[in-house]
Amino acid sequence: MGLRRHVIGASALVLGASVALVGVASTSQASTETPGSAFGLAADGPVAIKPVPAVVSPGGQLARRSLIEQPENAIIVAKALSVAADSQHSQASAADVRTLKDEISAGAISARCEGGQGVSRIANARVAGRPIESKPAPNTTVPVTLEKVGTASVTFNKQVRGADGRLAVTGMAITVPTPGGKTQTIDVAKAMCGTADNGDTSSIDGGVDHGDIGSIDGDTRSTDGVVDDGDDISTAVRDDKVTKEAPAPVPAEVNLPVAG
Amino acid sequence: MSGRVSFARISVVVALILLATGLGVTLAMGTTFLPHATTFERLQGVPRDAHPFAEGTGxxxxxxxxxxxxxxxxxxxxxxxxxxxxxxxxxxxxxxxxxxxxxxxxxxxxxxxxxxxxxxxxxxxxxxTPYLIKVERAARRLTIFRSGRVIGRWTVAVGAPTTPTPLGRTFLLAALSKTGQGFGSVVLPTGTHSKSLDTYGGGPGTVAFHGWPDKTVFGKAVSHGCVRAPDSALSALSRVPLGTLVIITR
Structure with a gap:
């Protein structure tokens, strides 16, 4: 009981400090009706975990939720899951995260989304024994070779901007291939905020690729009719058995200065 | 038992306080991160295309x-x-x-x-993709093939002698409708880059197909590496699937 009080107290300290910070930052942002949202942990694939705890700011009001420990599952341990969101800001954090047989661990992970801008912080994280920087650049990806499984990828500070301008910031996103052909994903500390007004899909600043610009949860552009059944694609290509025609492109409103 | 709990409690609280205050210890010594394969990156140690003028697998x-x-x-x-x-x-x-x-x-x-x-x-x-795109620099010619048959051929502008359009095969990387350079309604970047310009206009020197307001450039070697093409060519190119090979020859 004492432990719970301390964890909740610490989480409130984090959220209180963050909300105070974003409150100051929000004065220069355009107002918006789109609520922020956040969750602490979610997984999809052979092991599915619905987002917990999850929060959506009701009517722009500040909302918070906390969870001492995630529901028992086969792939990940995480504690002190806390989320908060209001009209323009959202934040998620987790502590004592361990997954994939402890090949990936972190003392704490947080993601914060403010007015369409994102930041993540990582404390005491290790991937296959290698230490991870506490302030990783957006979309910092580290491969992990898992025996009998294949190569998983771990992305820290994953930042994905949707076609509507909303930004999704995930402290740690893991993708694991599985023998059945499905992909197992694990997202820890995900925060979403912003609107088309304060998001910017029209330019890529400073030559930095923000990764998955154009989609929040996978591509929003249709690729119907192409093969993705987990079979060995190299065989189909080698035997010239790829018959589905690739889709025509849909121009994106992105500014890339080209050579001219 | 209680000692272990206390230690765990302290660890959690310390970690959360670090996050709250934005403090953190850089622990990245010896860590290597993989670069993202985008038009903005220069990759190290990559194998080069061994058949730069082959028509590929489709x-x-x-x-x-x-x-x-x-x-x-x-x-x-x-x-x-x-x-x-x-x-x-x-x-x-x-x-x-x-x-x-x-x-x-x-x-x-x-x-x-x-x-x-x-x-x-x-x-x-x-x-x-049943399409193939060829650019012949000396002839200043762009040709689009579908299933081996020519579906369109245009006279275009290619790179000037000091900023040549790079030879070899690349591919259609993206279709962009808002570029801010006045290069027409659609710009089609490829996977290749100018060899003489590390950057251009703030970008990474990506070679693209795009329009040009002055039609007299078509048929000339005057660009900074891009292929300047008439509107009808861009209209046809914008229907070609991304990933389609672009083969640039002398």
């Missing part, structure tokens, strides 16, 4: 999530291929296969960069 693949790229099948990871490029879904051409693996052209420097990605385990869509 197969293109799309990673539905970020995918690790290797220098050879089962070798060392060297990059990550993201699922999108410039707001478009990533489609890259397959130029070679090995059991369980496909070798693809990459959109990063150096030109003709390739890499191997796993062809198993799902998360990779494969399709066929």
């Amino acid at each position: 197969a293109v693949v799309h990673p539905t999530s970020s995918r690790v790229v290797y220098a050879r099948p089962g070798g060392s990871p060297m990059a990550v291929l993201p699922s999108t490029q410039l707001g478009n879904p990533t489609w890259v051409p397959v130029v070679e296969t090995a059991p369980g693996w496909v070798r693809v052209l990459l959109p990063s420097r150096p030109n003709r960069a390739t890499g191997w990605i796993s062809g198993t385990g799902g998360g990779l869509q494969v399709a066929r």
Whole structure:
């Protein structure tokens, strides 16, 4: 009981400090009706975990939720899951995260989304024994070779901007291939905020690729009719058995200065 | 038992306080991160395209999530291929296969960069493009083929002698409708880059197909490496699937 009080107290300290910070930052942002949202942990694939705890700011009001420990599952341990969101800001954090047989661990992970801008912080994280920087650049990806499984990828500070301008910031996103052909994903500390007004899909600043610009949860552009059944694609290509025609492109409103 | 709980409690509280205050200890010594294979990157140690004028397999693949790229099948990871490029879904051409693996052209420097990605385990869509695009520099000619038949041919502007359009095969990387350079309604970046301009206009020197307001440039070698094309050519190009090979010859 004492432990719970301390964890909740610490989480409130984090959220209180963050909300105070974003409150100051929000004065220069355009107002918006789109609520922020956040969750602490979610997984999809052979092991599915619905987002917990999850929060959506009701009517722009500040909302918070906390969870001492995630529901028992086969792939990940995480504690002190806390989320908060209001009209323009959202934040998620987790502590004592361990997954994939402890090949990936972190003392704490947080993601914060403010007015369409994102930041993540990582404390005491290790991937296959290698230490991870506490302030990783957006979309910092580290491969992990898992025996009998294949190569998983771990992305820290994953930042994905949707076609509507909303930004999704995930402290740690893991993708694991599985023998059945499905992909197992694990997202820890995900925060979403912003609107088309304060998001910017029209330019890529400073030559930095923000990764998955154009989609929040996978591509929003249709690729119907192409093969993705987990079979060995190299065989189909080698035997010239790829018959589905690739889709025509849909121009994106992105500014890339080209050579001219 | 109580001592262990106390230690765990303290660890959690300290970690959360670090996050709250924005403090953190940099622990990155010795860590190597994989670069993303995008038009903005220069990749190290990548294998080059061994057949830069071949017409390829016609197969293109799309990673539905970020995918690790290797220098050879089962070798060392060297990059990550993201699922999108410039707001478009990533489609890259397959130029070679090995059991369980496909070798693809990459959109990063150096030109003709390739890499191997796993062809198993799902998360990779494969399709066929019946199109092929050829640019003949000396003839200033752009030709689009579909299933081996010419569907359009245009006189275009190519790179000036000091800023030539790079030779070899590359691919359509993206379709952009808002570029801010006055190059027409659509710009089609490719996976190759100017060899003489490291940057241009704040971008990474990406070679693209685009329009030009002065029609007198067509038929001349005057550009900074891009292929300036008439509107009808751009209209036809904008219907060609991403990942389609672009072969640039003398």
